[in-house]
Amino acid sequence: MFKKGKKVILIRAGGSHGRLPHALLSLATNLDNEVLILDEATPGLVWRKHRDEIKNAICVGISTITGTYIKSSLEVAQVIRSINPGVPLIWGGWHPSLKPEQTLENEYVDKVIVGQGEQAFCDIVESLKNGKKTDDIIAYEYIDKSKFPVYNFDLIRNMERYIIPYVSPRTISLYTQQGCPFGCKFCAINSVYGRKYSGWCIESVVDLIDYSVGRYFIDGVHFDDDNFFIGKKRALEFANQLLRSNIKINWSSDTRIDVLCNLETEEWEMLDRSGCKRLLVGAESGAQATLDRLNKGITPEMILEFGNLCHRFNIIPSFSMMVGVPGETQEDIEETFKLIDTFREKIPASELLLFLYTPYPGTPLFDLSLKMGFEEPGSLKDWGEFYLDVPTVPWIDDKLIERIRKYKKMFARSRDISLKNKRRFRIKPLLYIHKIQKLVSKFSKVENKREALLRYSKKKFFKTK
Numbered sequence: 310m311f312k313k314g315k316k317v318i319l320i321r322a323g324g325s326h327g328r329l330p331h332a333l334l335s336l337a338t339n340l341d342n343e344v345l346i347l348d349e350a351t352p353g354l355v356w357r358k359h360r361d362e363i364k365n366a367i368c369v370g371i372s373t374i375t376g377t378y379i380k381s382s383l384e385v386a387q388v389i390r391s392i393n394p395g396v397p398l399i400w401g402g403w404h405p406s407l408k409p410e411q412t413l414e415n416e417y418v419d420k421v422i423v424g425q426g427e428q429a430f431c432d433i434v435e436s437l438k439n440g441k442k443t444d445d446i447i448a449y450e451y452i453d454k455s456k457f458p459v460y461n462f463d464l465i466r467n468m469e470r471y472i473i474p475y476v477s478p479r480t481i482s483l484y485t486q487q488g489c490p491f492g493c494k495f496c497a498i499n500s501v502y503g504r505k506y507s508g509w510c511i512e513s514v515v516d517l518i519d520y521s522v523g524r525y526f527i528d529g530v531h532f533d534d535d536n537f538f539i540g541k542k543r544a545l546e547f548a549n550q551l552l553r554s555n556i557k558i559n560w561s562s563d564t565r566i567d568v569l570c571n572l573e574t575e576e577w578e579m580l581d582r583s584g585c586k587r588l589l590v591g592a593e594s595g596a597q598a599t600l601d602r603l604n605k606g607i608t609p610e611m612i613l614e615f616g617n618l619c620h621r622f623n624i625i626p627s628f629s630m631m632v633g634v635p636g637e638t639q640e641d642i643e644e645t646f647k648l649i650d651t652f653r654e655k656i657p658a659s660e661l662l663l664f665l666y667t668p669y670p671g672t673p674l675f676d677l678s679l680k681m682g683f684e685e686p687g688s689l690k691d692w693g694e695f696y697l698d699v700p701t702v703p704w705i706d707d708k709l710i711e712r713i714r715k716y717k718k719m720f721a722r723s724r725d726i727s728l729k730n731k732r733r734f735r736i737k738p739l740l741y742i743h744k745i746q747k748l749v750s751k752f753s754k755v756e757n758k759r760e761a762l763l764r765y766s767k768k769k770f771f772k773t774k
């Protein structure tokens with residue numbers, strides 16, 4: 310049996326770009342055990358300071374995506390092992406889900422969880438506590454996300470570091486929906502989640518935002534969701550509830566051009582009024598042939614129409630595009646640069662995220678890339694050297710890389726969407742007490758509710774004075 314005080318440690322290594330460690334928060338909120346979240350993005354994080362907790366840990370969960378995050382995760386795993394050689398290291402997240410067998414071969418990996426980890430991780434921790442054996446690779450069926458509680462932010466320390474600096478002075482990221490029914494051929498999502506998708510109900514999302522406005526004084530939310538507008542009804546319901554609850558925030562999200570082009574004028578107006586300030590879309594290419602290769606289901610004309618609609622309703626269109634897609638001709642690439650020039654000319658508020666095509670495992674274009682001469686990294690360690698700005702495929706040359714660099718400089722990567730008038734966030738104390746009571750009982754699983762209530766109110770009143 311484990312001694313009291315033993316914790317489950319959850320780690321995200323590498324940078325965060327201000328994003329909340331959504332995976333770790335979701336795992337931690339759903340666990341009954343005491344959890345310590347160690348996010349390497351925390352300035353000044355010193356592993357040695359957590360020596361005792363690491364020495365006594367039940368297990369350590371490590372989350373990673375493909376690329377340099379793996380390198381950082383392996384470095385951290387090494388540190389953990391040097392402190393506690395026997396602690397089980399359980400890996401999860403996109404890369405381990407896409408390459409479970411190869412991940413398991415690494416000496417710093419004891420178990421791999423494929424896909425959603427909330428329930429599987431709970432079960433592993435229980436098994437470890439009871440000394441029961443489990444498989445080394447564990448994959449559960451996709452579980453409806455609305456079955457999991459929304460994040461308990463109290464599980465992370467110092468929320469301030471998750472305020473996305475380049476989006477707005479006080480914007481946080483949320484992840485409220487998982488999975489996507491579309492089938493873009495460069496995207497790994499289907500190979501992990503099938504085409505299933507689900508999310509928290511909008512009421513919980515709005516509650517969490519309301520809570521974060523009161524507690525952390527945020528004035529913006531960015532949705533890291535796979536596709537916030539998948540259910541257009543859900544997204545519009547969100548806008549509507551923000552307006553009805555009179556919550557004044559600005560917000561932005563990822564979405565699809567075809568869905569947005571089908572919105573009615575009144576629906577666009579509602580987005581505008583609710584504080585929608587940026588929509589990030591996978592425009593991908595200016596060439597129809599490439600859009601078809603990627604199975605995007607859009608045309609260059611729709612991309613421009615979307616940009617114009619954003620312009621009309623005061624929303625920043627943020628275009629994510631790529632060049633070097635397998636099979637692309639020089640003419641196709643020229644079409645993309647031409648379209649980017651048009652954004653600059655006609656939609657000056659546009660933002661551009663321009664990428665080199667990179668093959669990710671589990672995607673249909675990955676297999677095609679292999680056939681076209683791409684050499685797949687042979688181990689988990691080698692996947693850690695898979696850099697974004699270095700071409701990974703033989704058909705991308707230095708000239709193209711140079712051109713991308715030049716174009717990137719011409720666009721603002723991210724504009725400020727902050728609310729200028731912070732005074733709106735002053736909250737009436739009496740109303741607020743009632744609200745905190747409701748929210749504390751909802752979110753505070755780990756600490757004495759009365760104490761938490763007092764702590765929150767003190768902080769609140771201190772700041773609003």
Ligand code: B12
Nearest residue numbers: 326331332370371372374375376401402403422424425426
């Ligand atoms: C936010 C985000 C970022 C952020 C922050 C990343 C970070 N370190 O947290 C930033 C902006 C930095 C980023 C950058 C990039 N990203 Co990104 N990003 C995302 C996004 C939108 C959300 C990630 C997230 O927090 N998800 C929410 C959590 C709840 O889901 P989750 O991570 O999948 O976790 C679940 C399971 O995986 C599992 N799990 C996860 N970790 C663990 C750990 C344990 C122990 C266990 C048991 C289970 C477990 O359980 C969780 C709960 O269900 C995802 C899309 C997505 N659906 O996840 C893309 C995604 C992860 N990104 C992707 C890509 C490609 C990139 C970029 C290359 C994009 C680009 N072209 O610039 C860069 C990579 C930069 C680099 N250095 O290599 C791909 C990754 C594919 C892959 N093979 O890894 C994704 C999946 C997008 C996609 N649809 O293809 N990204």
Ligand code: SF4
Nearest residue numbers: 489491492493496498
């Ligand atoms: S790229 Fe976006 S729309 Fe396409 S499958 Fe992936 S998440 Fe869905």
